[in-house]
Amino acid sequence: MTRRPRTRFRKLDGILLLDKPRGLSSNQALQRVRHLFQAEKAGHTGSLDPLATGLLPVCFGEATKIAGGLLGARKAYDTVARLGIVTDTDDAEGQPLRERPVPLLDIPILDAALTGLTGRILQRPPVYSALKRGGEPLYAKARRGETIEVEPREVDVHAFRLQSAADLLDRGEPLLRLHVECGSGTYVRSLVRDLGEVLGCGAHVAELRRLWVDPFREPRLWTLEALQALAERGRHCLDACLLPIEAGMTAWPVVVLNEEQARRLAYGQGVDGGFTARGAVAAFDRAGRALGLGQVDESGQLRPQRLFAWACSQPPGPH
Template sequence: MRRRCPTIAAVSKPRKRFRKLDGILLLDKPRGLSSNQALQRVRHLFEADKAGHTGSLDPLATGLLPVCFGEATKIAGGLLGARKAYDTVARLGIVTDTDDAEGQPLRERPVPALAIDDIDAALRKFVGRIRQRPPVYSALKRGGEPLYAKARRGETIEVEERSIDVHAFELQSAADLLDGGEPLLRLHVECGSGTYVRSLVRDLGEALGCGAHVAELRRLWVDPFREPKMWTIEALQELAGRGGQHALDACLLPIESGMVAWPEVVVAPAQAARLGRGQAVAQVQGPAGEVAILDHHGRALGLGQLDAGFSLRPKRMFSWACAGPETAAANG
């Protein structure tokens, strides 16, 4: 009788289990990854069931990318509009289709003889409330599709100017250029929401008469994280290898650290319970507008809208607020 060979069952890799995790990670995004690629790497490393980032960085860019886990994603929209700071290197004389070093050259022009005063005078034109045309290769959407997708298909795209705030646009060094080396300017930028540093550098190049593109870009800080302790992906992987999830969790900031831009109002336990059920409460003292809601322990419960008559309406409440004051205290 012929013996039948045993079949080897395919061994499937166990599916990764994600966990509920709340907090904010200040990630130092590496060059070469999109913001979403970096987000997914740290999400899988932390095994978090929900995560989002607060403002994209181009693949060429490095630096601060705040990552919100769990309930912290509910305040991510507020962080998107925060003031930001960058260091960038502008390469004069070459214009690219993406306005940075990853694009294809479109035009090359000689760089004129420039003095520091010439550069400073050009920089001053771009400080204050100005009009800016975003890059064609950007994540801005038209008809529900990012502009970069249309540009890659070769579509002709007209991008409208919009108003932005540039708080500082300063020369840090022109030594490369003035010493006869590469025509590079090292610049510092502080700006508001919606500003494209690539567009600033492109327009500066035109003001100097030679064109320019971004060769390097690093985000230094985002309000309210002015002196951030950033974590690289490599450092996080090393921590995970040594101490597991407990070591990783120690890298997270509490949700409250991202809420300092909102005026705070403190509510009593009974008011917290009503807000958690989606009901407005009366007689809450504070400034009219969007506010951060805290319980009497200082624990953030969510965001609300306070009107001039001191009526507080819930907008985005955290899960522990919806569970009631006893559960919120236990989570704290």
């Protein structure tokens, strides 16, 4: 039996906007991409369910240092809700728990129900989720048949709109096509489940696609098939798909450092620059190159938090 040659990984920095296919977990998609690019280090910025498709930002190398900030970004989805059936996972991948008749509905009723689930709301995450309890994901406990109580938590739903109810109103399949814009920690599966309860018939997610994640509002997405084709043409073709780290840092206020300030930051020292921004900031040099993330205190002093390797390689100035 011929063994496949081991992948020789390399240092690689940048961000890939992956179009995750249906049927793969986010980690499975990540590992496929990592091996295609032969990247030493990679991470994604927020899981998509296996059923879901769409934007999954993948950070390579030094870009993983900003992945945590992208996790909390605003996101948008298109989803299809199937009314009348509740499942244990709140989506079509799960087992049906109960089925109820769908009442007569019209657009005003649907709009009112959606409005009631918009804004700052309390939401109970799905039992089958990656949230951890006692260091273990809830889905692992659920699969063992353990009884799990999940506490509701506050989330932000910026938009929950009806795109089409034609399937339902034309007496076809009881489907609603919906658009969602939400903040960190919001589960579309939970939104659809709760919408079904408001309508009195139950519901689950039949389809889900993530459209964008801040700051990537109009993303150029790459499928696994397209990436594989580019890999066969050469590494330089594949690497051309990557965005620079700076493209993922527009959510933070920017502070620009001169050469001496950049040296002090690299040495772990505070920088007294009279900076007006407060809290977490993105530090750049005057050439427009990102140095990393820092924190500006109330006195206007900048302290380093997560610096990129090239920022730390600068020799320290006098101190």
